[in-house]
Amino acid sequence: MRDKKYKKILKRYREHPFYKKRGINSINEIPFIDSQEVIDIYKMSNQADSMVFFTSGTTGNPKAIYYGKFDISYMANYIKWFCDIEGANQNDKVLVLMDQSFWGVGYITGLGHIKAGNCVIPVDNDLPKDKIKEIIDIVKPTIISSLPSVLLEVGDVIDGYKFRIIETTGEKLNNKERRVIEQIYGGEVFDAYGLTEAIIGVECKNHDGYHFNSDRLLLEIVDPYNKEARPDEEWGELVVSTIDEYNTPIIRYLSGDLCKVSYKKCSCGLCYPKVWIKDRVRPTINLHEGYKIEKGEIAKLFDRAIGRGIFIDAEAIKNESKILLNLFINDAVDDSQQEKITLEFVNYSYELMHMIRNNKLEFKFIIQ
């Protein structure tokens, strides 16, 4: 089975202009790619008849992702597979509470649910809370699909309305958040794990790890430092290869996530393998609505802005309307330097610019 998958991946590798120029003969020779190289793959892919969505990822440079017709269909089918595992049926009405334009996840989640026979209500998470409640009152959805932070934010208007299933994605969900969300929304939370570059897996009713379809994805675990292969059930950096994506095949992509994979049968009865995620390989700050930034990148921003490596650490504190980003530094910065640093953040990515200009992100410089 794995041989067949390898052959398929090798075929994609030889067909795509980005990989073709590297001239590889066997699967073991395929080098790893990082997020910067993924941008090149998107640039060199066939762009005709495609839909473009944007993401900045965790390492800057907004990526324009060209999803071809077949890729969208492939991803929607994969979401349909998620729906089957969650137990969504044809009578379900799904409120997809995510960005519906710039970010592709909302659109693809909606399409996946349509493939699963559900009825979809696409709602932008920018809509005022009471309007979201109004829509819920009219349509009476049974499933809600959103980001954990959005669900927690909207929670106070839900007012006892019960959903059957709550789908979360885009952010790491901790147990406390899961309990609070289940309490507010009344249903069972199924978290899904995905990267901008590939959709990975979904939880089963055991809520322990994410099942992934090994016919669609090849997941490898490697040592984060020397990139040597790690055996099953050992923690390491996740390497992702998509098998059926035509337009932008992602082959041996270093995800930056610290994961482990197991091919043992799950007690839920599913034979599909599972992947667990522990953390990012490199320290990362979670900001708002799924947006993350690596601490290493923040240090680079400081270097670029003031030419000094004074950054030590950062922590994000969320309150109701905004995020306070505490930046721990080892030397004082004056007002003009603070402004330069802020400007570097603004220019770093579209999401950061959006958050800063809309007063959703505030900086506090703390000398240690």
Next chain:
Amino acid sequence: MLRGNFFNIKSDESLFFKKNLDKIILKSSDKISFFYFSGGTTGQPKTIPLSNKELKGRSQYRSECYKRIGINRKNKVAVLLPFGPWVAGPSARSAAKEVGCVVFSFGLLKNEHEIISLFSIIKKHKIDTLITIPSFIDMMLFFLKKNYINDVKINTIITSGEFITDSIRQDVKKHISADIYSTYASSEAFIGHECIEHSGYHFDPNRVGIKVQDDKILISVYDSEIIPILNYEIGDLGYIDSSRCSCGSALPRVHLSGRGKNVFSLSGAVKVYPYQVVELIRRIGMPIRKCIIIIDEFSPGKDFIKFIFGLSDMPKDIDRKFILDKIKNLSLDFADAYNQNLIKIELDLMKTFYKGNKLKIEVQDNRTYER
């Protein structure tokens, strides 16, 4: 073939409202694929349930119109219309996809830095077509001029939702060398498009039926499935021209001669109907006998609306915050545009009192161009 006389359905009593909707949802629940929303008054937003077949039919008709405008699979199209619960963005996106274009969906960008970053994306990705609303074009031109940007070039702009004037067309041609083609659509149906002559909207009588009765435009959509749209009063006045257009097309055209009484369009393609104002006054619960609505611009593409109420007598206390809150929630799309800072509102009370039971609504539009 449809025979017999059908009742005209008015936009304020249609099946899209909640009071009629529950039965429809129950009856056709297995067919409904998407729920979208449109204006309506608060507590009664218009809900648009669509089946897959309807959605596909709409996209196909819209894409045929786009093709007639000259859009083809080589074009890179940016959709700058509201998404989320609104039907405009998703419909335009699926139509452009149906044509085979490369489609970027941005939603309705609302502030300077978002629009500036749009310009860089347009240049970087060689986007040549925009689908948007006229008030956004106004905003875009303002920021182009303000920031001295003169290297953004677009071939075609397709607009919908608001009226477009010749001065905007000329301004757009001068600054970004784009031709504007307006389309005629409502949340309930896509009707038609302008040709190169910019004289009326061509429509395909096999897809959408248009009838004019006492100058009022009535539409019937033949592939409507969940909610049948027959003789639906769209709220516009106009006439049909079946003569051959000088563009060469044999398709008939509908010409708009005005809006229904007091209907006005606001920034963000928001339409406000008299029944919504009546409903608002009812919700405020004060003895209001006269309502003057003054519309002005507070910045390009953004509207300022002043509500002046004339009362029959002075109540003991007036909670201005409560009234402003009710105005903000005039309708679902009005509230959305208000939250996106596309609309600003102000409240004033007349010093004279008005007796009698009849409510008078007056609209005074001081904007530089009509929406």
